Each structure stands twice: as structure tokens, then as C-alpha cells.
Amino acid sequence: MTSTWIEPASTATALLLLGRGTDPASERGVDCPGDLPAPSDPDLVARATAAKAALGDRVFVLGHHYQRDEVIQFADVTGDSFKLAQQAAARPDAEFILFCGVHFMAESADILTTPDQKVILPDLAAGCSMADMAVLGQVETAWERFEDLGITGEIVPVTYMNSSADIKGFVGRNKGVVCTSSNAKRALDWSFEQGSKVFFLPDQHLGRNTAVLEMGFDLDDCVLYDPHKPGGGLTDDQLRNARMILWRGHCSVHGRFTLESVREVRERVPGVNVLVHPECRHEVVRAADYVGSTEYIIKALDAAEPGSSWAVGTELNLVRRMALAHPDKQIMFLDRAVCYCSTMNRIDLPHLVWALEELVAGRVPNQITVDPDTAHHARVALDQMLALP
Numbered sequence: 062m063t064s065t066w067i068e069p070a071s072t073a074t075a076l077l078l079l080g081r082g083t084d085p086a087s088e089r090g091v092d093c094p095g096d097l098p099a100p101s102d103p104d105l106v107a108r109a110t111a112a113k114a115a116l117g118d119r120v121f122v123l124g125h126h127y128q129r130d131e132v133i134q135f136a137d138v139t140g141d142s143f144k145l146a147q148q149a150a151a152r153p154d155a156e157f158i159l160f161c162g163v164h165f166m167a168e169s170a171d172i173l174t175t176p177d178q179k180v181i182l183p184d185l186a187a188g189c190s191m192a193d194m195a196v197l198g199q200v201e202t203a204w205e206r207f208e209d210l211g212i213t214g215e216i217v218p219v220t221y222m223n224s225s226a227d228i229k230g231f232v233g234r235n236k237g238v239v240c241t242s243s244n245a246k247r248a249l250d251w252s253f254e255q256g257s258k259v260f261f262l263p264d265q266h267l268g269r270n271t272a273v274l275e276m277g278f279d280l281d282d283c284v285l286y287d288p289h290k291p292g293g294g295l296t297d298d299q300l301r302n303a304r305m306i307l308w309r310g311h312c313s314v315h316g317r318f319t320l321e322s323v324r325e326v327r328e329r330v331p332g333v334n335v336l337v338h339p340e341c342r343h344e345v346v347r348a349a350d351y352v353g354s355t356e357y358i359i360k361a362l363d364a365a366e367p368g369s370s371w372a373v374g375t376e377l378n379l380v381r382r383m384a385l386a387h388p389d390k391q392i393m394f395l396d397r398a399v400c401y402c403s404t405m406n407r408i409d410l411p412h413l414v415w416a417l418e419e420l421v422a423g424r425v426p427n428q429i430t431v432d433p434d435t436a437h438h439a440r441v442a443l444d445q446m447l448a449l450p
């Protein structure tokens with residue numbers, strides 16, 4: 062059967078996709094040392110296959126669902142950020158964990174693996190704009206404000222996996238927990254057993270959507286702490302009365318889907334099912350038929366009836382892959398324009414070949430290491446997540 066997939070229109074950001082060379086405007090702005098193979102090299106697939114075979118069990122390749130197909134084909138396991146964290150922890154025999162994903166995921170893998178294992182990110186510029194919206198100094202300033210108000214005893218800090226190791230360390234030091242989009246409700250249930258308030262970092266949307274749509278809180282129970290405003294832009298009473306103190310961060314990819322895109326697709330495709338990730342804005346999630354993590358989205362599309370129609374609000378590489386895998390279902394992108402995660406897309410086949418060949422040559426490229434003190438405290442918060450009922 063022929064697929065009904067229609068590629069969304071290209072946008073200016075699509076020009077950033079190759080991810081080669083120095084990008085001083087990126088949050089990390091790091092060049093790739095050494096010689097990258099040319100993207101036009103016809104032998105890239107053969108070179109990656111040969112290098113991976115030469116390394117054998119010494120290397121284990123993890124691939125996040127938002128990675129390009131050209132990279133995903135070399136992943137030993139694919140998954141969302143929760144599954145990949147579990148998989149990294151479950152591979153103590155692999156000398157090298159090659160992480161095809163973004164920086165915060167590779168940091169978590171380093172924290173969860175043994176000291177002898179080396180975690181490699183094929184392009185150091187593969188950061189995450191959401192993770193960069195919460196910087197440790199800003200978070201400590203917020204916490205000092207809560208201490209001055211005398212409310213820290215009631216607050217449990219919760220950080221989304223999409224945060225730096227520093228932030229996870231802060232959360233571990235303050236008896237909190239990490240969560241991902243597939244266990245946010247369980248993490249919040251646990252947190253509200255420990256205290257009466259949650260300080261949720263850095264994704265306001267995941268925090269709000271989980272609290273309001275899954276746990277029965279009112280929007281008024283949530284306040285938004287803006288690190289760029291004095292005192293977070295909140296009064297003492299707002300902080301004292303809030304149940305959820307949300308950090309003002311968001312995902313630039315999922316933040317692009319709007320209520321208008323939901324209305325437009327419903328008009329255009331009668332009977333369409335709208336399926337979105339909880340990083341989308343609250344009004345979009347409310348207007349959708351289904352909401353869930355990347356793994357949830359994949360399972361929902363796998364299980365969908367042949368002939369059914371789906372408009373999916375998540376990263377484009379994943380939506381396109383699902384559409385091509387299910388030609389008997391009409392799977393379309395919720396936005397009309399291209400919407401890749403440009404940092405995820407920095408990991409391309411040339412970077413993968415380069416990283417694998419460096420390992421074969423006995424050099425360890427782009428190793429991600431978290432300092433031992435931060436790693437210790439971050440691990441407390443990650444282990445708390447892995448132990449959630």
C-alpha cells in the first residue's frame with residue numbers, strides 16, 4: 062500500500078539541519094574536532110557498518126525516537142528518554158555508550174553507568190533549548206526566595222529529565238525526583254506524598270498538563286516562576302498559596318503547535334484523531350483526543366485501526382517514520398510547516414561515522430562526564446525516579 066504521508070512545507074530553520082562545523086549561536090557552540098566525512102560520501106553506511114562491527118560488544122548505540130532515520134538504523138535500542146536511561150543503566154558490560162540523542166540524555170547515561178564506561182555524544186552541539194532555560198544559579202536564587210518565605214519544608218523539587226545534570230543534582234540534594242513524560246504523574250503522586258507543594262523544572266507545560274489534566278488540580282493552583290523577573294514575578298501570597306510552582310521553560314518544538322492547528326486539521330480531515338505530546342501548550346493538549354509520551358504515541362499509532370486518521374503533535378522525524386511504517390493509516394503532522402528538533406538533528410550520519418571510526422582508532426571522542434559530586438546527587442534523584450511504583 063502507498064503511504065499517504067505529505068511532507069510539511071520547509072521553513073528557514075530547516076537550513077540548520079546539517080549540524081556541521083562551528084555554530085556560535087547554539088547554546089553550546091562547540092565545533093566537532095577532527096575531520097568529519099562529507100555528507101555526500103556514498104560509503105557512509107558501509108563505513109558505519111564496518112566500524113560498528115569492528116567494535117562489536119564494546120559499543121552500545123542508543124537512539125532517541127527523534128533521531129534521523131539514517132542514524133536510527135544503527136541504534137541497538139531506540140526509545141524515549143525514560144527507556145534510554147533504563148537501557149544505559151542495564152548495559153554495564155559495554156565499554157562505550159554511544160548516545161544518539163541530546164546532551165542532557167548523555168549526562169544522565171554517564172551518571173547511571175559505571176565509572177569505567179564512557180558515554181559519547183557524536184556532536185557536542187546537540188543540546189536542548191528547554192534544558193538551557195533552567196540554569197543552576199537561577200534555580201538556587203528561586204530556592205533562596207522560598208527559604209526566605211519559610212516554605213521550603215513543604216516543597217518537593219521535581220525536574221523533568223530534560224534538564225542539566227546540575228539541576229538534577231540540585232533536586233537530589235533537596236530530596237526531590239526526576240521525571241520523564243512517561244512517568245510524570247507517578248512522580249507527582251510520590252511528591253505530593255512527601256510535601257504539599259511541587260517546584261517543577263524546567264517544562265511549565267508538562268508540569269501544568271500533568272497537574273491539571275491528570276491529577277485534578279485547578280489552573281489557579283499553578284503559578285509561573287519567571288527567572289528573568291525579580292522574585293520570579295510572583296508575590297509572597299502567590300507562592301504561599303500555590304500547589305505547583307512551575308518554572309518558565311518550554312520546548313521550542315512542541316511549543317509550535319497551536320489551538321489553530323488542531324481546529325484546522327479537524328476541519329480538513331473529518332474524524333481525525335489528534336494525538337500530542339504533553340510538552341505541548343495546555344490549550345493544545347486540552348483540545349487533543351490523546352496525550353502521551355513518545356513511547357505512548359508510538360504504541361497508539363501501532364494499535365490504531367487501519368483506515369483511521371491521525372494528526373500527531375510531536376517531532377517530525379518520529380511522525381514521518383510512523384507514517385511510512387503504517388501506510389494503511391493516514392498519519393499526518395499536526396503543523397503545516399517543518400518542525401524538527403534542530404539539536405536532535407545535529408547527530409547525522411557523518412557525525413556517527415566519525416565517532417565510531419575514532420573509537421576503532423583507539424581515541425574516545427566527545428566523552429560526556431559529569432563531576433562526581435553533581436553525579437552523586439543527581440543519581441539520588443534519578444534512582445528515586447527509577448524506583449517509582
Ligand code: 13P
Nearest residue numbers: 141142143241242354355
Ligand atoms: P520523551 O522522550 O520523554 O518523550 O521526551 C521528548 C523529548 O522532548 C525529548 O527531548
Ligand code: SF4
Nearest residue numbers: 189190191312314402
Ligand atoms: Fe529539547 Fe524539545 Fe528538542 Fe526535546 S524536542 S531535545 S525538549 S528542544
